[in-house]
Amino acid sequence: MAVFKDLAAVAKGMSVTLRELFQPTIVENYPDGKGLLRGAQFQERYRGVHVLQRDESGLEKCVACFLCAAACPSNCIYIEAAENTAEHRVSGAERYARVYNIDYNRCIFCGYCVEACPTDAITHGHGFEIATFNASNLVYRKEQLLAPMPAHLGANAVFNRAEVDKNPELKMLSDVPEKS
Ligand code: SF4
Ligand code: SF4
Numbered sequence: 001m002a003v004f005k006d007l008a009a010v011a012k013g014m015s016v017t018l019r020e021l022f023q024p025t026i027v028e029n030y031p032d033g034k035g036l037l038r039g040a041q042f043q044e045r046y047r048g049v050h051v052l053q054r055d056e057s058g059l060e061k062c063v064a065c066f067l068c069a070a071a072c073p074s075n076c077i078y079i080e081a082a083e084n085t086a087e088h089r090v091s092g093a094e095r096y097a098r099v100y101n102i103d104y105n106r107c108i109f110c111g112y113c114v115e116a117c118p119t120d121a122i123t124h125g126h127g128f129e130i131a132t133f134n135a136s137n138l139v140y141r142k143e144q145l146l147a148p149m150p151a152h153l154g155a156n157a158v159f160n161r162a163e164v165d166k167n168p169e170l171k172m173l174s175d176v177p178e179k180s
Helices: 002-021 068-069 112-116 161-166 166-174
Strands: 049-052 077-083 095-101 122-127
Touching: 049 095, 068 077, 068 112, 112 122
Parallel strands: none
Antiparallel strands: 049 122, 077 095
Protein backbone atom coordinates (compact mmCIF):
# COMPACT_ATOMS: atom_id res chain seq x y z
CA MET A 1 0.00 0.00 0.00
CA ALA A 2 1.12 3.50 -0.78
CA VAL A 3 0.84 4.73 2.79
CA PHE A 4 3.26 2.05 4.07
CA LYS A 5 5.68 2.91 1.31
CA ASP A 6 5.59 6.57 2.34
CA LEU A 7 6.07 5.70 6.01
CA ALA A 8 9.04 3.50 5.13
CA ALA A 9 10.55 6.37 3.15
CA VAL A 10 10.09 8.77 6.10
CA ALA A 11 11.61 6.24 8.51
CA LYS A 12 14.56 5.74 6.19
CA GLY A 13 15.13 9.49 5.97
CA MET A 14 14.86 9.93 9.72
CA SER A 15 17.34 7.13 10.32
CA VAL A 16 19.94 9.06 8.32
CA THR A 17 19.18 12.19 10.36
CA LEU A 18 19.49 10.27 13.63
CA ARG A 19 22.76 8.65 12.57
CA GLU A 20 24.29 12.04 11.66
CA LEU A 21 23.05 13.57 14.91
CA PHE A 22 25.58 11.59 16.93
CA GLN A 23 28.57 12.11 14.64
CA PRO A 24 31.29 14.49 15.88
CA THR A 25 30.91 18.03 14.60
CA ILE A 26 33.64 19.02 12.16
CA VAL A 27 34.31 22.71 11.67
CA GLU A 28 37.15 24.59 10.07
CA ASN A 29 38.95 26.67 12.63
CA TYR A 30 39.46 29.57 10.25
CA PRO A 31 40.85 32.17 10.92
CA ASP A 32 42.25 30.93 14.25
CA GLY A 33 43.85 27.75 12.91
CA LYS A 34 47.53 27.02 12.46
CA GLY A 35 49.67 27.42 9.38
CA LEU A 36 49.70 29.84 6.48
CA LEU A 37 46.04 29.21 5.68
CA ARG A 38 45.01 29.89 9.30
CA GLY A 39 42.88 26.75 9.41
CA ALA A 40 41.17 27.14 6.02
CA GLN A 41 41.03 24.04 3.85
CA PHE A 42 40.41 23.76 0.15
CA GLN A 43 41.07 21.41 -2.74
CA GLU A 44 44.10 21.69 -5.03
CA ARG A 45 41.80 22.60 -7.91
CA TYR A 46 40.36 25.55 -5.96
CA ARG A 47 40.19 28.67 -8.15
CA GLY A 48 41.44 31.63 -6.20
CA VAL A 49 42.99 34.97 -7.11
CA HIS A 50 44.80 34.78 -10.44
CA VAL A 51 48.55 34.65 -10.87
CA LEU A 52 50.31 36.06 -13.94
CA GLN A 53 53.16 33.65 -14.54
CA ARG A 54 56.75 34.24 -15.59
CA ASP A 55 58.99 31.99 -17.67
CA GLU A 56 62.24 30.49 -16.39
CA SER A 57 64.12 33.65 -17.42
CA GLY A 58 61.84 35.79 -15.31
CA LEU A 59 60.10 37.31 -18.35
CA GLU A 60 56.34 37.71 -18.17
CA LYS A 61 54.48 34.99 -20.06
CA CYS A 62 51.64 37.32 -21.01
CA VAL A 63 52.02 38.55 -24.58
CA ALA A 64 49.00 40.87 -24.51
CA CYS A 65 46.94 38.91 -27.03
CA PHE A 66 43.64 39.87 -25.33
CA LEU A 67 42.21 36.33 -25.68
CA CYS A 68 41.52 36.11 -21.95
CA ALA A 69 39.65 39.41 -22.00
CA ALA A 70 37.62 38.22 -25.00
CA ALA A 71 36.72 34.95 -23.26
CA CYS A 72 35.72 36.58 -19.97
CA PRO A 73 31.93 36.47 -19.55
CA SER A 74 32.04 39.18 -16.87
CA ASN A 75 34.13 41.59 -18.91
CA CYS A 76 36.37 42.17 -15.92
CA ILE A 77 39.83 41.98 -17.52
CA TYR A 78 41.39 45.23 -18.71
CA ILE A 79 44.62 45.12 -20.72
CA GLU A 80 46.80 47.75 -22.35
CA ALA A 81 49.48 46.35 -24.67
CA ALA A 82 52.93 47.79 -25.36
CA GLU A 83 55.82 46.78 -27.61
CA ASN A 84 58.96 45.17 -26.23
CA THR A 85 62.18 46.84 -27.29
CA ALA A 86 65.78 45.66 -27.15
CA GLU A 87 66.40 48.03 -24.23
CA HIS A 88 63.18 47.22 -22.39
CA ARG A 89 62.10 43.58 -22.73
CA VAL A 90 59.24 42.48 -20.47
CA SER A 91 57.91 39.36 -22.21
CA GLY A 92 59.38 36.85 -24.64
CA ALA A 93 57.24 37.99 -27.59
CA GLU A 94 56.61 41.17 -29.54
CA ARG A 95 54.22 42.70 -27.04
CA TYR A 96 53.59 42.66 -23.31
CA ALA A 97 50.80 43.84 -21.05
CA ARG A 98 51.70 47.32 -19.85
CA VAL A 99 48.48 47.32 -17.84
CA TYR A 100 46.67 44.17 -16.77
CA ASN A 101 43.78 44.62 -14.34
CA ILE A 102 41.22 42.15 -13.06
CA ASP A 103 38.15 43.56 -11.37
CA TYR A 104 37.22 41.12 -8.60
CA ASN A 105 33.93 42.95 -8.04
CA ARG A 106 32.83 41.22 -11.25
CA CYS A 107 34.96 38.07 -11.57
CA ILE A 108 33.01 34.85 -11.07
CA PHE A 109 36.13 32.63 -10.98
CA CYS A 110 34.89 30.61 -13.94
CA GLY A 111 38.38 29.91 -15.29
CA TYR A 112 37.54 30.78 -18.92
CA CYS A 113 40.45 33.20 -19.07
CA VAL A 114 42.83 30.44 -17.96
CA GLU A 115 41.45 28.10 -20.62
CA ALA A 116 41.76 30.76 -23.33
CA CYS A 117 45.37 31.78 -22.64
CA PRO A 118 47.73 30.39 -25.32
CA THR A 119 50.89 30.90 -23.23
CA ASP A 120 49.65 29.66 -19.82
CA ALA A 121 50.32 33.15 -18.55
CA ILE A 122 47.22 33.46 -16.45
CA THR A 123 46.39 30.79 -13.90
CA HIS A 124 44.27 30.57 -10.80
CA GLY A 125 46.18 30.73 -7.55
CA HIS A 126 44.87 29.84 -4.11
CA GLY A 127 44.47 33.39 -2.79
CA PHE A 128 41.10 33.74 -1.10
CA GLU A 129 41.29 36.53 1.47
CA ILE A 130 40.21 39.41 -0.75
CA ALA A 131 37.18 40.75 1.15
CA THR A 132 37.25 44.51 1.60
CA PHE A 133 34.95 47.38 2.50
CA ASN A 134 36.28 49.42 -0.42
CA ALA A 135 35.22 48.17 -3.86
CA SER A 136 38.10 49.93 -5.60
CA ASN A 137 40.52 47.68 -3.67
CA LEU A 138 39.08 44.78 -5.64
CA VAL A 139 40.55 46.00 -8.90
CA TYR A 140 43.84 44.10 -8.87
CA ARG A 141 46.70 45.46 -10.94
CA LYS A 142 49.40 43.52 -12.77
CA GLU A 143 51.88 44.23 -10.00
CA GLN A 144 49.59 42.45 -7.53
CA LEU A 145 48.99 39.47 -9.81
CA LEU A 146 52.53 38.82 -11.07
CA ALA A 147 54.36 35.74 -9.82
CA PRO A 148 57.63 36.48 -8.03
CA MET A 149 60.88 36.18 -9.95
CA PRO A 150 62.25 32.62 -10.01
CA ALA A 151 64.52 31.85 -7.06
CA HIS A 152 67.61 31.39 -9.24
CA LEU A 153 67.23 35.02 -10.33
CA GLY A 154 67.60 36.18 -6.76
CA ALA A 155 64.02 36.70 -5.61
CA ASN A 156 63.55 33.71 -3.34
CA ALA A 157 60.62 34.65 -1.14
CA VAL A 158 62.26 33.13 1.94
CA PHE A 159 65.83 34.25 1.54
CA ASN A 160 65.27 37.93 0.95
CA ARG A 161 67.19 40.21 3.27
CA ALA A 162 64.24 41.40 5.38
CA GLU A 163 63.16 37.82 6.16
CA VAL A 164 66.70 36.76 6.93
CA ASP A 165 67.27 39.64 9.33
CA LYS A 166 64.08 38.78 11.20
CA ASN A 167 64.87 35.07 11.51
CA PRO A 168 68.01 34.09 13.45
CA GLU A 169 68.09 30.56 11.95
CA LEU A 170 68.05 31.88 8.40
CA LYS A 171 70.63 34.49 9.37
CA MET A 172 73.00 31.75 10.50
CA LEU A 173 72.53 29.94 7.18
CA SER A 174 73.06 33.04 5.09
CA ASP A 175 76.04 34.50 6.95
CA VAL A 176 79.18 34.09 4.88
CA PRO A 177 82.23 33.47 7.09
CA GLU A 178 84.81 36.24 6.99
CA LYS A 179 87.96 35.39 5.05
CA SER A 180 90.97 35.18 7.36
S1 SF4 B 1 37.74 33.70 -13.96
FE1 SF4 B 1 36.06 34.05 -15.44
S2 SF4 B 1 35.10 35.94 -14.75
FE2 SF4 B 1 37.10 35.84 -13.73
S3 SF4 B 1 38.48 36.96 -15.05
FE3 SF4 B 1 38.60 34.82 -15.69
S4 SF4 B 1 37.09 34.61 -17.35
FE4 SF4 B 1 36.65 36.52 -16.25
S1 SF4 C 1 47.01 36.42 -20.08
FE1 SF4 C 1 47.21 35.01 -21.82
S2 SF4 C 1 45.31 35.29 -23.00
FE2 SF4 C 1 45.48 37.05 -21.62
S3 SF4 C 1 46.48 38.64 -22.84
FE3 SF4 C 1 48.08 37.55 -21.68
S4 SF4 C 1 48.80 35.94 -23.10
FE4 SF4 C 1 46.83 36.66 -23.90
